[in-house]
Amino acid sequence: MNKYLKKYDVVIVGGGISGLSSLISLYKKGLKVLLVEKSAFLGGRAFSFKDNSTDEIIDNGQHVIVGACNEFVKLIKDVGAEDKIIKVNNFQVPVIYNDETSYLGSKYFKSIIGLLISLLKYKHLSMIEKYYLLIALIKIKFTDVENSNFSENNFKIWLINNKQNSKSIKCFWELIIKPALNDNLENVETAAALSVIKRSFLEKNRLYFGIPKTNLSSLWIPIEKIIERSSSRILKKTNVKNLISSKGKLIGIKLSNGDVVKADNFIISASHSSTINLLKNSNIENNSTPLETAPIVGIHFWFKKPVIKERYIVSAGSKIQWIFNVSRNHNKKGNHIVISQSAAWEWIDKNKSYLKKIFLEELISLFPHINNDDLIKFSIVKQPNATFRCINNSSSKRNISTSFNNLFIAGDWTDTSWPSTMESAVISGRKAAKFIIN
Numbered sequence: 510m511n512k513y514l515k516k517y518d519v520v521i522v523g524g525g526i527s528g529l530s531s532l533i534s535l536y537k538k539g540l541k542v543l544l545v546e547k548s549a550f551l552g553g554r555a556f557s558f559k560d561n562s563t564d565e566i567i568d569n570g571q572h573v574i575v576g577a578c579n580e581f582v583k584l585i586k587d588v589g590a591e592d593k594i595i596k597v598n599n600f601q602v603p604v605i606y607n608d609e610t611s612y613l614g615s616k617y618f619k620s621i622i623g624l625l626i627s628l629l630k631y632k633h634l635s636m637i638e639k640y641y642l643l644i645a646l647i648k649i650k651f652t653d654v655e656n657s658n659f660s661e662n663n664f665k666i667w668l669i670n671n672k673q674n675s676k677s678i679k680c681f682w683e684l685i686i687k688p689a690l691n692d693n694l695e696n697v698e699t700a701a702a703l704s705v706i707k708r709s710f711l712e713k714n715r716l717y718f719g720i721p722k723t724n725l726s727s728l729w730i731p732i733e734k735i736i737e738r739s740s741s742r743i744l745k746k747t748n749v750k751n752l753i754s755s756k757g758k759l760i761g762i763k764l765s766n767g768d769v770v771k772a773d774n775f776i777i778s779a780s781h782s783s784t785i786n787l788l789k790n791s792n793i794e795n796n797s798t799p800l801e802t803a804p805i806v807g808i809h810f811w812f813k814k815p816v817i818k819e820r821y822i823v824s825a826g827s828k829i830q831w832i833f834n835v836s837r838n839h840n841k842k843g844n845h846i847v848i849s850q851s852a853a854w855e856w857i858d859k860n861k862s863y864l865k866k867i868f869l870e871e872l873i874s875l876f877p878h879i880n881n882d883d884l885i886k887f888s889i890v891k892q893p894n895a896t897f898r899c900i901n902n903s904s905s906k907r908n909i910s911t912s913f914n915n916l917f918i919a920g921d922w923t924d925t926s927w928p929s930t931m932e933s934a935v936i937s938g939r940k941a942a943k944f945i946i947n
Contacts, residue, residue, distance in 0.1 A: 517543045517741075519945060520762055520772040522749050522787065525553020526931050527919040528778030529732055530584055530938025532741070537587075538946050542741040543770060545762070547748045550726055551733070553780075554895065555931060557724035560809075563886045566724050567809055570892055571833050571849040574719035577708040578932040580939060582719075588731040595838060596717040597820060599623040605875060606633045606680055606825040613681075620716055633680040633825065641672040642681060650711045654703045655926065663900075664702035665694040680825045685709070688831060688851045690928050691803045691896040701899035701928060720820065720838055752791040752916070759913050776941045778919040781897060784909060793913070798906040800922060802894035806853040808868045809835075809888040812844040816876055828871045848872070861889040896929030897922045917941040 519535055521528045524546030535542045550556035557568050574581055574594070585591050600614030611632035615623030628639055648671065661667040664686065668678055683694060689705045690697045710716065721728060736743050748765035752775065761771040777784050785797045810816075821833045835845040848868055850856055856864060865887050873879055897903065907924040919941040920934065927933035 517541050517770065517772040519543070519774045519776065520545065520770055521776045521778055522762065523553070523778035523783070523920075524548075524551040524743065524745065525778055525920070526555055526581075526584075526934035527553075527921060527923075527938035527941075528776070529729060530580075530935040531776050531778060531919055531942040532736070532743075532938075533584065533587055533732060534939050534942035535945065536736065536739060536741055540741075540945075543772070544736075544741075544743045545747050545749055545764070545770075546743070546745045549746050551729040551743070551745070552725055553934070554892065555725045555728070557726040560888045563809070563811070563888050565809075565811075565845075565886075565888070567888060567890065568721075568725045568807075568847075569890060570805055570807055570895065571831070571847055572721065572725065572931060574931060575709045576715040576717045576719075577712060578719070578930070580935040581932045584935050585728070588735060590728050590731050593721060593723050593728055594719045595722045595820070596719050598715075598717045600716060600718050602684075602718070603819050603822045604631075604633060604680065604684065604825055605822060609633070610822075613684075614716070621711060624710055624716065631680075634677060638674065638677050641674075642677055645671045645673060646706070646711065649703050649706050652703065652707070654700055654707055657700070659699040659703075661699045663695050664697045664699045667699045667702075668694070684823050684825060684830075688849065689930075690899050691805060691851045692898055692900065693852050696898070696900050698899050698901075698903065701903075704926070705928065718821075720833070722838055722840060724839070749787065750790065752787065752793065754791070754793070754913065757912070759916050774915045774917070774945045775913075776917045776919055776938075776945075778938060778941070780894070780920065781922045782894070784918060784920065788909070788911065793911050793916075795909050795911045797909045800897040800903060800906050801900060803851075803896055803898050804853045804857040805892045805895035806850045806856045806864070807890040807892075808848040808850070808864055809890065810846055810848070810869070810872070811885040811887070812846070812879060813883045813885060814879065815844050816846050816872065816879055824875060827875060829868065829875065832872075857891055857893055861887075864889050899928055917944050 518540040519542045521531055521544040524544055532544050555572055557566050560567050602613040603610050613627055615627045618626050686702050750763045750765050753761040759775050761769050763769050781800045788795050817834055820838055823831050831849045833847050835847055836843045909918050919937040921929045923937045925933045925936040
């Protein structure tokens with residue numbers, strides 16, 4: 510590259526989902542954009558890689574969407590990748606508890622009606638537990654969550670105050686909120702938890718679970734192909750050393766190899782900590798406050814025989830949380846599953862052999878038709894800082910502002926009113942692009 514590259518309308522620092530969302534929005538308006546990504550992969554935390562220990566392509570983490578994820582679905586449609594998402598209508602979540610399986614969500618009845626019918630049939634709760642569960646859901650349905658001040662410091666207190674016992678929490682609420690917010694119920698803010706329940710199950714959106722039918726990195730290939738045919742550009746495996754300012758305005762970025770790229774506008778689309786570090790390295794004052802993060806651990810197993818026939822299953826009351834049938838979801842031969850463990854502080858520092866032993870034993874206890882000899886290979890994926898935590902008034906920490914009016918911040922952690930999700934990332938990216946377009 511030359512020391513001074515041609516000027517762009519916009520430079521985006523970071524090729525995660527928020528950065529890609531900004532890129533497509535700006536490209537569609539005819540702007541010339543440069544996106545710079547430090548890794549070899551696009552998608553941020555939603556990427557795939559070749560695992561050397563198994564010689565398999567695996568995802569960095571298991572991602573799902575729900576019917577309320579309108580902006581993410583729009584992005585996928587915009588790039589022609591909608592056919593790469595499997596939509597399981599009305600959720601149809603098999604829940605295993607005490608060696609018995611029962612379903613949340615109906616195969617035959619749509620929307621909220623199907624959910625209510627499935628709850629009435631739900632084997633894991635007594636009639637009185639189901640009654641109080643339905644009362645709590647009705648209360649959430651008619652609560653203005655965004656404009657309410659809740660006296661309960663955390664969601665677990667709210668549940669107890671609304672007559673949810675330990676079994677109801679274990680067999681319903683925890684199965685949803687723990688993976689959605691990546692935290693324990695006694696920690697998460699009440700408003701954040703209620704918002705997840707209301708958006709996912711109780712609004713007029715089409716009710717479904719969406720799961721990728723291919724590895725995550727494949728979702729972003731269409732974006733690269735679109736940009737290749739334009740005046741815009743994507744640079745991967747390229748670090749931004751600092752932002753360059755002059756006379757109170759940003760004018761460029763300096764890459765780690767010394768090259769300088771000039772532009773009219775800039776979007777930082779990176780993790781919260783990376784954004785703060787870049788601003789610090791650029792001597793740019795800002796109002797940032799640290800956000801706490803939570804870990805996720807994925808345990809990948811390949812077996813000689815099928816473990817589950819369903820696309821996914823969730824376990825209540827065991828060490829295992831959600832299990833995804835990767836082979837079926839990706840329409841591949843073999844028996845590859847991944848166990849997704851949210852709020853994984855108990856596991857994040859354990860070595861891989863230990864995790865294999867613990868989760869293989871737990872899996873065999875849930876599904877006795879398999880044994881140790883059926884395991885072919887395994888892999889462990891750890892994300893120590895997978896998501897920000899919705900605790901301690903986190904919404905007040907979700908904005909970073911500077912004095913530069915041509916610098917915009919995006920990321921799933923910014924204040925979108927959504928938790929740390931792909932939907933939040935798309936919303937933030939579109940929001941940053943809209944500021945520039947307008």
